[in-house]
Amino acid sequence: MPYNPLKRHSGLRLLQPGQAIGMITRKQQERASQQAAEMMRRAGIFITGREAHGIEVVDFGLSRLEQEGVQVLTLVQTERISVKALALFPNQTEPEHWHPPVGSDPGKEETIRVISGTLYFYVPGENTFREGFLVNGKEHCYTVRHEHVMRPGDQITLAPGVKHWFQARDEGVVMFSFSTVARDVMDQFTDKDVVRTTKIAEGR
Numbered sequence: 764m765p766y767n768p769l770k771r772h773s774g775l776r777l778l779q780p781g782q783a784i785g786m787i788t789r790k791q792q793e794r795a796s797q798q799a800a801e802m803m804r805r806a807g808i809f810i811t812g813r814e815a816h817g818i819e820v821v822d823f824g825l826s827r828l829e830q831e832g833v834q835v836l837t838l839v840q841t842e843r844i845s846v847k848a849l850a851l852f853p854n855q856t857e858p859e860h861w862h863p864p865v866g867s868d869p870g871k872e873e874t875i876r877v878i879s880g881t882l883y884f885y886v887p888g889e890n891t892f893r894e895g896f897l898v899n900g901k902e903h904c905y906t907v908r909h910e911h912v913m914r915p916g917d918q919i920t921l922a923p924g925v926k927h928w929f930q931a932r933d934e935g936v937v938m939f940s941f942s943t944v945a946r947d948v949m950d951q952f953t954d955k956d957v958v959r960t961t962k963i964a965e966g967r
């Protein structure tokens with residue numbers, strides 16, 4: 764069955780009056796991209812001011828960036844490959860997801876290499892969950908519990924379609940992602956509330 768991106772938006776959510784669905788404010792976005800740029804620079808990655816400005820702040824449409832989100836600087840993006848620097852703030856978690864096949868492409872194959880901080884990385888396999896934590900109220904959205912505690916210089920390669928999620932604790936984490944072509948909007952998430960495109964509320 765072909766993947767239907769519209770399906771992602773069909774989940775009903777209860778909103779407080781005045782609450783926007785899946786949004787961060789422009790101010791939040793600017794603060795987060797600046798903080799991510801500082802972390803990347805401290806980790807020894809040279810980035811230009813223009814690149815710092817272009818860091819994508821992803822809240823996965825969940826509007827709780829500090830808990831679930833990631834900051835992404837795309838360094839290379841062609842029809843075939845992708846290189847990104849990622850920053851996770853302290854105690855921030857990238858929700859569980861996988862990279863499905865898209866047309867004749869079997870799906871994204873990806874290597875994550877840690878540059879600074881300690882990364883708690885989860886894949887399918889024996890439950891060895893110990894050092895990380897499950898996001899409050901979202902336990903059911905984190906189903907793979909085989910734990911890798913990764914430090915600078917450690918890296919992991921994921922075959923297409925393998926579920927994974929990852930997390931920073933006290934200190935944040937800076938990492939590289941090297942992969943075949945990234946089509947982030949096609950990524951699939953265990954949490955049905957996730958919307959991959961972050962909306963930014965203007966004028967606040």
Ligand code: ZN
Nearest residue numbers: 860862873927
């Ligand atoms: Zn991934």
